[in-house]
Amino acid sequence: MADENSRASSKKRASAEGDSENNKRSKVENGDMADKYNPYLAHTYENNDMEGSSLLSGMKRRETTARQAERAEDGEYNPWTGQPHSQRYFGILKTRRDLPVHKQRAEFLEMYHNTQILVFVGETGSGKTTQIPQYVLYDELPHLNKKLIACTQPRRVAAMSVAQRVADELDVKLGEEVGYSIRFENKTTPRTLLKYMTDGQLLRESMHDHDMSRYSCIILDEAHERTLATDILMALLKQISERRKDLKIIIMSATLDAQKFQKYFNNAPLLAVPGRTHPVEIFYTPEAERDYVEAAVRTVLQIHATEPEGDILLFLTGEEEIEDACRRISLETDEMIRESDAGPMVVYPLYGTLPPQQQQRIFEKAPAPLRKGGRPGRKCIVSTNIAETSLTIDGIVYVVDPGFSKQKIYNPRSRVESLLVSPISKASAQQRAGRAGRTRPGKCFRLYTEKAFKKELIEQTYPEILRSNLSNTVLELKKLGVEDLVHFDLMDPPAPETMMRALEELNYLACLDDDGELTTLGGLASEFPLDPSLAVMLITSPEFYCSNEILSITSLLSVPQIWVRPNSSRKRADEMKRQFAHPDGDHLTLLNAYHAFKGAENRGEDVKKWCHEHFLSFRHLSSADNVRNQLLRIMESHGLELMSTPFNDKNYYVNIRRALVSGFFMQVAMRESTNSKVYKTIKDNQLVMIHPSTVLDNPYEWVLYNEFVLTSKQYVRTVTNIRPEWLLEIAPQYYNLEDFEKGEVKTALTRVAEKVQRRQAMKGGR
DNA sequence: GAGCACTGC
Numbered sequence: 001m002a003d004e005n006s007r008a009s010s011k012k013r014a015s016a017e018g019d020s021e022n023n024k025r026s027k028v029e030n031g032d033m034a035d036k037y038n039p040y041l042a043h044t045y046e047n048n049d050m051e052g053s054s055l056l057s058g059m060k061r062r063e064t065t066a067r068q069a070e071r072a073e074d075g076e077y078n079p080w081t082g083q084p085h086s087q088r089y090f091g092i093l094k095t096r097r098d099l100p101v102h103k104q105r106a107e108f109l110e111m112y113h114n115t116q117i118l119v120f121v122g123e124t125g126s127g128k129t130t131q132i133p134q135y136v137l138y139d140e141l142p143h144l145n146k147k148l149i150a151c152t153q154p155r156r157v158a159a160m161s162v163a164q165r166v167a168d169e170l171d172v173k174l175g176e177e178v179g180y181s182i183r184f185e186n187k188t189t190p191r192t193l194l195k196y197m198t199d200g201q202l203l204r205e206s207m208h209d210h211d212m213s214r215y216s217c218i219i220l221d222e223a224h225e226r227t228l229a230t231d232i233l234m235a236l237l238k239q240i241s242e243r244r245k246d247l248k249i250i251i252m253s254a255t256l257d258a259q260k261f262q263k264y265f266n267n268a269p270l271l272a273v274p275g276r277t278h279p280v281e282i283f284y285t286p287e288a289e290r291d292y293v294e295a296a297v298r299t300v301l302q303i304h305a306t307e308p309e310g311d312i313l314l315f316l317t318g319e320e321e322i323e324d325a326c327r328r329i330s331l332e333t334d335e336m337i338r339e340s341d342a343g344p345m346v347v348y349p350l351y352g353t354l355p356p357q358q359q360q361r362i363f364e365k366a367p368a369p370l371r372k373g374g375r376p377g378r379k380c381i382v383s384t385n386i387a388e389t390s391l392t393i394d395g396i397v398y399v400v401d402p403g404f405s406k407q408k409i410y411n412p413r414s415r416v417e418s419l420l421v422s423p424i425s426k427a428s429a430q431q432r433a434g435r436a437g438r439t440r441p442g443k444c445f446r447l448y449t450e451k452a453f454k455k456e457l458i459e460q461t462y463p464e465i466l467r468s469n470l471s472n473t474v475l476e477l478k479k480l481g482v483e484d485l486v487h488f489d490l491m492d493p494p495a496p497e498t499m500m501r502a503l504e505e506l507n508y509l510a511c512l513d514d515d516g517e518l519t520t521l522g523g524l525a526s527e528f529p530l531d532p533s534l535a536v537m538l539i540t541s542p543e544f545y546c547s548n549e550i551l552s553i554t555s556l557l558s559v560p561q562i563w564v565r566p567n568s569s570r571k572r573a574d575e576m577k578r579q580f581a582h583p584d585g586d587h588l589t590l591l592n593a594y595h596a597f598k599g600a601e602n603r604g605e606d607v608k609k610w611c612h613e614h615f616l617s618f619r620h621l622s623s624a625d626n627v628r629n630q631l632l633r634i635m636e637s638h639g640l641e642l643m644s645t646p647f648n649d650k651n652y653y654v655n656i657r658r659a660l661v662s663g664f665f666m667q668v669a670m671r672e673s674t675n676s677k678v679y680k681t682i683k684d685n686q687l688v689m690i691h692p693s694t695v696l697d698n699p700y701e702w703v704l705y706n707e708f709v710l711t712s713k714q715y716v717r718t719v720t721n722i723r724p725e726w727l728l729e730i731a732p733q734y735y736n737l738e739d740f741e742k743g744e745v746k747t748a749l750t751r752v753a754e755k756v757q758r759r760q761a762m763k764g765g766r
Numbered sequence: 767g768a769g770c771a772c773t774g775c
Contacts, residue, residue, distance in 0.1 A: 155773065183775055200774040229774065319770060353770055384771055406771035419771060464773090472775090529775035561770080630775090692767035711769065 055079035061141045062113055066106040069138035080170060080177045080193070089171040096169060099127030101273045105135055108271055112139065116241055117249045117268040121258045123275025124434060128252055129153075129221055130166050133194055136217050136250070137170075142193040147216035152199040154227045155390060156182040163187070163196040183529070184626055199229035206233075207479050207526065211240055217248040223261060224253040224427070225389065226463035226491075228473060235490045236480065238265060255427055257460060264491050278437040280399075284450040292402035293321055295447045297328045299400050300380055303445070304345055305336065310397025310442070311366055312380040313387060313435055317406045317421050322349045322382045329380060343375035344368075350383035350391070353560065355619065362393055388431050392438070399436040399444040401429060403457070408467050412498040414684055415505075417469055418710035425461040429453065463492050470494060471532050474502040475511055478518045479526035485516075508666060508734050509536045527634055530558060537663025538631065542641045544659035546652075549591060549644060551635070553656070555628035556590045557706055557718070562624065563693070564615045573615040581695035585720030587660055587706070588653055589695045597621050657704075658726050664704050665731035669716055670724075670745055671701045679703065679716070682745055691717035701748075702727075724752045 056079045059068050072079045073093060096102065101122060111118055112135075122128035133151045140149055153159040163180035172178055179188030181197040188195055199220070206212050218237060223230055237249050251261050251268075262270050289295035296314055303312055316322050326347045336342035344367045350359060367377035381393060385405045405428070406419045424432075429446065436442030446453065465473070474485065482488050485499060506512040509532050511522030518526075525535035534554050541550035556562065565573045580596060582588035593616060600610040611618035635642065645652045669679035669688055677699070679688050690696060691709065694717075702724050705716035727735045728749065737753060740746040 198774060204775055225773090227773070317771070351770085352772060386772065388772090390772070408771075421771090476775095565769090689767095691769090693769080709769085713768090715768085 055082075056138075056141060059138075059141060061144055062139060064109065064139045064141075066109055066135075069105070069135070072138065078171050081172055083171075085171055088168075092169050096127070096131065099131060100125070100276050101127040101131045104271065104273055105131075108132070108135055109139055111269050111271055112136070112248070112250075115269050116245065116247070117251070117265045119258050119261045119265065119268050119270045120250055120252045120273075121254070121270065122252065122273040123254060123277065124438075125276035126273045128273065129158075129162055130169065132250065132252065133196075133219055134166065134170065136219065136248075137194050140216050140248075142216065145216060148192065148214055149194045149217045149219070150202060150215050151194070151196050151219040151221055152202050152230070152233070153196060154199055154222050154225050154230065156198055157390075158222075159196045159198050160187075166194065166196070184630065199227055199233055203229045203233055203236075203476065204529070206236060207476065210481050211244055212237075212247070213244075216246065217250070219250040219252060221252045222254065223251045224255045224257060224460075226460075226465075228464045228468060231463055231465045231491060232473065232477070232480075234264070235488060238489060255430075255460075257427070260491070277434060278439070278441045280433050280437040280442045280444050282433060283443065283445045284453065285447055286449065288449060288452065289402070289447050292404060292447055293325055296400055296402050297325055297332070299445050299447065300329055301332050301336065303398050303400070304333065304378065304380070305340070305342060307398060307443070309376040309378065310440075311378050311393075311395045312398045312400065313393065313396045314380065314382045314400040315387070315402065315405070315432055316382055316384065317404050318384065319349075319351050319353065322351055322384065325382050329382070337370070341375065344370055344377040345380055346377070347380045347382065350381050350387060352384065352386050359391075362391075366395070385428075387435065388428065393435075394439050396435050396438060397440065397442040399432055399442065400447070401432045401444060402447040403429065403452075407461070408464070410468050410498065412469075412495060412501045414686060415469065415501060416686075416708050416710060423457060425459060426453065426457045427460045429457060465490065465494055466492055470498055470502040471505045474499065475506055475518075475522060475526050475532050478512065479523065505666065506532060508731075509533060509663070510733070511536065524638060527638065528631060530554065530631070533663040533666070534558070535663075537659060538635070539640060540662040541659045542643060544655045544662070545643055545645045546655045546659050547635070547640065547642050547644075549656050550659050551628060551631055551642070552594050552624075553587055553591055553660075555624040555631060556594055557587075558627050559620045559624045560617070562590070562593060562617050562620045564617050569615075576613075576615045577695070579614075582653070583696075583698065584653060584657060585696050585703070586694055586718040587720045588656065590718070591656070594621065594624065657720055657722055658730065660704055660720060661722055661726045661730045664706070665727055665734050667705050667708075667716075668722070668727065669703050669705060670748060671699060672744075675699070680745065681708075681716075683740075685743075686714060688714045688716045690719050691715040693717065694719050696721065724749060725756050728753055728756065 055075055055077055056072055076084055078085050120128060120132060133149060136149050142149060153162065159180045159182050163178055164174050167174040167178040170178055175187040176189055176191050178194045179192040181188055181195055181201050183201060212218065220230060220233060241247060241249060251265065253261060258270055262268050293316065296316065300312055300314055314325065316325055326349045329347045333342065333345045337344065346367055348362045350362055362381050366379040369376055381387065387393065403424055404421050405424050407422045408417060409420050410417045433444035436444050477485060477488065503512065503516060506522065507514065510519055511525050511532055513519050521536065521539060524539055525532055528535040528538065530538070534557060538550055538554050541547040563577055580589050580592040582592055597607065597611070597616065601607050608618050611621065645655045668682045670682065672678040672680055677689055679690065680686065681688060688708070690703065696719055700721040702722050703719045704722045706718035709715045709717050735749065737746060737750055740749070
């Protein structure tokens, strides 16, 4: 508030003095309002009103020096706003100049001037994410050529928080000169010069701007994480750089795997900046451990008993393992306190599905000694991989690394994505160890041998693109105008079989024609931030008179499970769920729960309380609502009609079930035999069971499922009863019986086809 | 009759 006021008053003073910059500004403000407030025209917006840009007047775009920039930064007036710099600004500026990356500003600029693509390696604490984009800003001088600078991040929180930090550093208001753009929130204005965004967001933008023409420089940060979006962006940018020689590209990465990036970008020059972390001493076990959870618990207790003050971070693979380890550590610590006067230790679990409030608890201070002069307390955090990249906890001095994590793997043959506990990579192990040295020198205890580290761990975790179903990606690439997928220059090309599977799936969904060209339906489907099957279902739903309901179901399927089932009250939670149950299955049950939620909201009830009472996740239902609004807007903008079958029409639910088939006809299973609980998936012939979370209690013969989960058994989850004749009618291209191999499925479907024919013949005969 | 690494549009 205080900042706002001082800014406003100084502006007044300036115009009273007849400041020419300010006169210009008012002229522009009377200009074309429509253009001015269209965010998509940000780069064409004439902002000649750049207050204070005269402070940069001696500088020539892409020929500036570090000295010039620093002089501008040191000035009394902010060159980007024309306002006097605040006291706080100079304080921050001092700390910025202490960052390791600052020493190489001149070197960076020199390289930047002489190359189109630059690979930049900076370890944690180098300051690259905040500083490099600012160095670029002072060199690109975006107000001169109306093009933005973009810096991508793999995660939303990072895009938001870094943007805020950089806005503070530049002494501007977030959303003005420095902004961010993430799904559901675009915090930029036509004045924005530097924009932080998620990599997925830039990818989505580029579907409508194949040359990324709004930008003069694109910085891909955290490229070593190799997210799907980063990998595709790298390939696109490599292509675009050929057409747009004026576009500069910086690839920023944390690892020394940078040579791979360099080579990929035609031997682009490389600049490396040291990080600022403390040394971490690494210990290995002399022999391999049989039970890593047991070994991990033991190691934590040993640290607590023998090592000096400092918090502990233990990496495990999943919720169950973590909760179990937390219990064991707490119990043993209590005993240690009783028997050997150990200090107190609080244990916090940390994983993604934990409610944010509980996640926040990890930042609480370690407990004080039990008595004056007693041994110091500490905290121990038992976490999934989330603490490896997404969340940073200061004060960690000891890391315990058993060497495993859950990783997504994709089997194109069975078309199944699953999570598997696998050994981590060397890069991951280094990242984990690094978490011990953020505030002072630390120790990392690896629960595997040094030999195993050197010989058995792979260098880098396989990039996501090699571990995923690519239907979505292939559809995006088609929309991005990539004609030849086989020769599309990805850093790590996926297996041809994975590509073939994706093409085949998209062809069945009629998103691609037989020549592999994008169809109208495919083009439309790519507009939605959804998997192709969900998008197709949504687009087709008006034909089934239930687009409103399918829109809700699609949103509910795009967020984490809305059902809450605490260990302590499973039975009550299940009873509550039964209130919403629909006899035909889980999709309709989701819809019932959503309608009840909206009903409570419309009645003006305390929805949070209502959700709690009904064992529903308020967070996830709200986020489904958010998604629904976004999808709704996209539907409206493409003229897709919103309609419902009247609720008392006997076809209300039938229409919805039929609409489900239009997107999910490839995810259908048939019961093995009467009274059997085993089903067989159509065409893939996988034996599956219906997941115990289902509301279905009738052993229906044909079911459609949302997902295939591979855990202790093969399950299909979120399941709805369907009629086989719908399959033949709605997806004849997939259910062409001539293509089916001999077996029960073919026999059953043939019988159904004959029945349908007989019925039609009788109707015709009458 | 059981689970859910983490992101992103």
